[in-house]
Each structure stands twice: as C-alpha cells, then as structure tokens.
Amino acid sequence: MPPVIQNIINSFAYDPQQPLLFHSTFFLFFFIVVLLFYPLVVNKVKVRTWYLMLVSLYFYYKTSGSFLILLLVTSLINYGLGALIYNAKSKAMKRFYIWISVFWNLGTLGYFKYTNFLITTINQIFGGQLPLYDIILPVGISFFTFQTWSYTLDIYFGKLEPLKSFVDFTFFVSFFPQLVAGPIVRASYFIPQIHKKLSLDKDTIAKALVLIFSGLLKKAVIADYLSINFVDRIFENPALFSGVENLLGVYAYALQIYCDFSGYSDIAIGLAALMGFSLPVNFLTPYRATSVTDFWRRWHISLSSWLRDYLYIPLGGNRKGKPRQYLNLMITMLLGGLWHGASWNFVVWGGIHGIALVLDKMILKLKIMQTKVMKYVGVIVTFHFVCFGWIFFRSPDFSVAWLILKRIFTDFHGNIFFQWISQYHICAVLILLGYIFHWMPEGYNNYLERFFRKCPLVLQSLLLAFLIWVLFQFRSAAIQPFIYFQF
Numbered sequence: 001m002p003p004v005i006q007n008i009i010n011s012f013a014y015d016p017q018q019p020l021l022f023h024s025t026f027f028l029f030f031f032i033v034v035l036l037f038y039p040l041v042v043n044k045v046k047v048r049t050w051y052l053m054l055v056s057l058y059f060y061y062k063t064s065g066s067f068l069i070l071l072l073v074t075s076l077i078n079y080g081l082g083a084l085i086y087n088a089k090s091k092a093m094k095r096f097y098i099w100i101s102v103f104w105n106l107g108t109l110g111y112f113k114y115t116n117f118l119i120t121t122i123n124q125i126f127g128g129q130l131p132l133y134d135i136i137l138p139v140g141i142s143f144f145t146f147q148t149w150s151y152t153l154d155i156y157f158g159k160l161e162p163l164k165s166f167v168d169f170t171f172f173v174s175f176f177p178q179l180v181a182g183p184i185v186r187a188s189y190f191i192p193q194i195h196k197k198l199s200l201d202k203d204t205i206a207k208a209l210v211l212i213f214s215g216l217l218k219k220a221v222i223a224d225y226l227s228i229n230f231v232d233r234i235f236e237n238p239a240l241f242s243g244v245e246n247l248l249g250v251y252a253y254a255l256q257i258y259c260d261f262s263g264y265s266d267i268a269i270g271l272a273a274l275m276g277f278s279l280p281v282n283f284l285t286p287y288r289a290t291s292v293t294d295f296w297r298r299w300h301i302s303l304s305s306w307l308r309d310y311l312y313i314p315l316g317g318n319r320k321g322k323p324r325q326y327l328n329l330m331i332t333m334l335l336g337g338l339w340h341g342a343s344w345n346f347v348v349w350g351g352i353h354g355i356a357l358v359l360d361k362m363i364l365k366l367k368i369m370q371t372k373v374m375k376y377v378g379v380i381v382t383f384h385f386v387c388f389g390w391i392f393f394r395s396p397d398f399s400v401a402w403l404i405l406k407r408i409f410t411d412f413h414g415n416i417f418f419q420w421i422s423q424y425h426i427c428a429v430l431i432l433l434g435y436i437f438h439w440m441p442e443g444y445n446n447y448l449e450r451f452f453r454k455c456p457l458v459l460q461s462l463l464l465a466f467l468i469w470v471l472f473q474f475r476s477a478a479i480q481p482f483i484y485f486q487f
Contacts, residue, residue, distance in 0.1 A: 012062075038051075042198055043198075045194070049165075049168060056174040056179060064138050075170050075174070078148040081098075082163070082169075085097045085101075094156060097156075098153070098156045109142065112135055113137060113341075140179055142339060143184055150186050154188055172187060184306055185280065186280075193277055193278065199276065204273055211266040211270030212271065215262075222259040223256045225426070229427055230248075234246060235404075238407055243408045244417055246408050248431070250404065282302050285439075287386070289382050290382060292382055293357055296357070307339075311331075312332040333351065333353050356385060
C-alpha cells in the first residue's frame with residue numbers, strides 16, 4: 001500500500017500523542033464531514049439519533065481510544081439502573097438501586113482519579129512505601145460520569161421517566177460537542193430535544209458562528225499564547241521573577257483559564273446549535289461578579305448547579321439552621337475542589353471558596369452591602385480573591401504557591417513594570433484587551449451577533465479569513481489541550 005494512503009488510514013485511528021481537539025485540523029475535517037451528511041438525516045429522528053451517536057462514539061474513540069468501552073459500560077449500567085429504579089415496587093428497592101448507581105459512578109471515578117492520590121496520602125501520613133499504580137485517566141470521565149449520574153438521580157427523585165431506547169440514552173451521554181469538557185448537560189434538559197423537529201434559522205446560525213469564532217479566539221489566541229509565553233514560566237519557577245511579575249502572572253492565569261474553559265464551552269454550544277441542539281450556558285462574565293456567591297452563579301454554571309441540586313440540597317441546604325448550612329457549604333465546596341483533581345491543592349482551593357461563601361451568607365444581607373459603591377468594591381475584592389484562589393489551583397504544590405505569595409508581598413519591585421511591558425508587549429496587549437472585553441457591557445455579544453447577521457456574505461467571508469489568519473499567526477508549535485480535559 002502506498003505510504004500516503006497508509007498515513008491517511010492511520011490518521012483515522014486513535015493516537016495518544018494527538019487526541020482529537022476542537023482547534024485541530026482533523027476536527028475541522030471531521031465536523032465538515034458530519035455536516036455534509038447531516039441534511040440527509042436531520043428530519044428522520046431515529047436515523048439522526050443513530051448517526052449522531054455513532055459519530056460521537058467515534059469522536060470519543062479518537063480522543064480516548066479503548067476507554068470508549070468504559071463510556072459504553074457506564075451508559076449501559078446507568079440506563080439499566082434508571083429502569084430498575086423507576087419500576088421498583090418499594091422505596092427500599094429504589095434506594096437499593098440508587099446506591100448501586102452511587103457505588104458504580106463514584107467507584108469508577110474514584111479508581112481512575114483518586115487511587116494514587118489516596119496511596120500517596122497514606123504514604124505521607126504513615127511513612128509507608130505502598131507502590132503507585134499505572135493508571136491512565138480517561139478524558140472527560142468527570143463530565144460524563146456526572147451526566148449519566150444525573151439521569152438515575154432525576155429518576156430516583158421523580159423528576160424524569162426512564163428512556164425506552166438505549167440508543168437515545170447513549171446519544172445523550174456521548175453527544176460530541178460537550179462530551180469531554182462540558183457543559184454538564186442534565187438528562188431533563190437534553191432528552192426532550194432528541195425527538196423534536198429540529199430547525200435552523202439565520203439568527204441561530206449567526207449566534208452559533210459568533211460563539212465558535214469567539215471561542216477559538218479565546219482559546220487559540222489568548223489562552224494558548226499567555227500559557228506558553230508567560231504563565232507557565234512564572235508557575236514553573238517563580239523565584240526567577242519579581243513580585244510584580246508574579247502578580248501579573250496570576251492575573252494572566254486568571255484570564256487564561258477563563259478563556260480556555262469558556263472558549264471550549266462557547267465552541268461546544270456553537271457546534272451543537274449548528275446541528276439544531278441547545279446546550280446550557282456555562283459562563284456569564286464571572287469576573288464581573290460582586291461577591292463569591294455571585295461568582296459561582298457565573299463560573300462553570302453546569303457544575304455549580306449540579307453540586308447545588310445533587311449534593312448541597314440533599315445534605316439539607318439552608319433548611320436546617322445556619323450552622324448546618326455553613327457545614328453543607330463547606331462539604332460541597334471541598335468535594336467540588338476535589339472533583340477538579342486528585343491533589344490537596346484543589347481541596348484547599350475548594351476550602352477557601354467554601355469559607356468565602358460562608359462569609360457571604362453572614363454579610364451580604366447587610367444594608368451597606370446593597371449600595372452601588374459596595375457593589376463596585378465587591379467586584380474588585382471578589383476578582384482578587386478569585387485570583388488568590390487560582391494560585392493554589394495552578395501551582396504544582398504548596399511550596400510554589402507560598403513562594404509566589406512571598407514574592408508578591410516581600411519582593412514586589414513595581415519599578416520594573418514598564419520593563420516587563422517592553423519585554424512581554426504582546427502578552428501585555430492580550431491581557432489588557434482580554435479584561436477590557438470581559439468587562440464591557442453585557443449587550444456587546446448581542447451587538448456582535450446582530451452585526452454578523454446583517455453583514456453581506458462577502459464581508460462575512462473576509463471576517464472568517466481574517467480570523468483564520470489571526471489563528472495561524474498565534475498558533476504554537478504543538479496544539480495545547482484544554483485545561484479542563486484533565487478533570
């Protein structure tokens with residue numbers, strides 16, 4: 001077989017060094033092919049569901065290889081348990097089946113994500129020498145586990161009836177735009193869309209294209225450039241930089257993680273919209289938040305609402321007095337921190353957000369906190385508190401986090417700020433523009449959509465060509481994976 005043809009065939013197979021990413025060339029080819037055949041099946045619900053399920057399963061195979069089997073087994077078990085819970089004759093049997101669901105979902109998540117973390121912690125506490133296991137974390141396991149788990153929980157709480165078709169359920173779990181990094185889609189939100197007649201008007205197309213373009217700009221231009229050219233250098237060796245550079249590195253990381261994750265969500269929502277499906281909004285300009293409580297209504301909304309509905313409220317929420325509410329908040333945020341990764345850094349990050357939420361409950365009802373001045377002060381304080389938390393979130397260990405804080409507070413050297421600008425002028429411009437766009441009035445996106453929709457086709461094509469040119473100029477030697485892929 002000619003080498004060229006062999007290479008083409010090989011490119012369709014899973015390559016652990018080149019997983020399928022939204023901003024890769026192969027994904028562009030994949031999505032164009034999906035859209036080419038989509039008009040042939042879009043009005044035939046069963047064929048459309050089979051078609052999107054199969055291309056989604058291929059997408060996950062191309063992203064994670066043999067872990068496709070884990071995705072299918074998890075889907076099958078939760079699908080079966082959903083039916084058993086719904087048809088159980090007694091409450092005790094429903095409870096028995098939901099505990100099997102808890103055991104399976106937490107068990108798989110715990111094995112792949114937390115086994116070595118637990119062994120390391122035991123070794124550190126007791127001075128043991130227990131060996132670590134060679135465990136590979138499946139991409140997106142935290143997302144699809146929470147998604148399938150919401151299905152059995154909603155049936156248990158009487159909010160949902162089980163699906164009759166395993167194909168429909170597998171499609172719901174594996175729909176490729178949101179499969180590996182969210183938004184976490186509830187069964188009650190997505191399943192009613194599977195059998196509806198899909199329509200795609202001009203407004204939806206314009207909105208979808210604006211989301212995809214802005215997502216690509218956020219990820220490929222701002223997040224990747226800042227990561228490679230500034231942020232990674234600071235967090236890898238903060239001792240080489242002054243306090244002001246460390247502080248700018250923290251501000252840059254706050255922008256990087258927002259652009260990386262919200263960029264992915266924008267692309268996912270836009271891709272789904274081009275196929276006629278709706279995914280929930282996951283970010284609402286979170287650095288405009290006036291308090292930490294407000295921040296969690298704007299950041300990773302699909303996860304924070306999942307934790308609220310399936311953990312905080314079942315724990316008792318605010319129904320059992322103030323002390324119990326504060327305890328419930330702390331438990332929710334500590335586990336939310338641990339969801340992000342098997343490290344005490346994430347637990348501390350979740351813990352300080354839990355403490356801040358408790359303080360919010362104590363002071364936000366005060367009259368003075370409702371004034372306009374305090375709202376503005378709240379935005380500044382909340383932004384810097386969130387940045388403080390990102391130091392622990394991004395640092396590889398506590399020693400690096402403490403060193404960054406020490407450099408900021410004891411070795412600031414603000415006089416080299418303009419020298420930094422001359423050395424990192426592109427980073428400085430990206431940081432400035434990123435935050436300006438973030439804090440612009442909320443109607444900005446609507447204006448862009450309207451502008452794009454009204455543009456003649458020629459101008460739309462020129463804008464697209466300009467975007468591709470910008471992406472090409474900022475592309476790095478290796479495509480950077482999305483930060484939340486590791487979660």
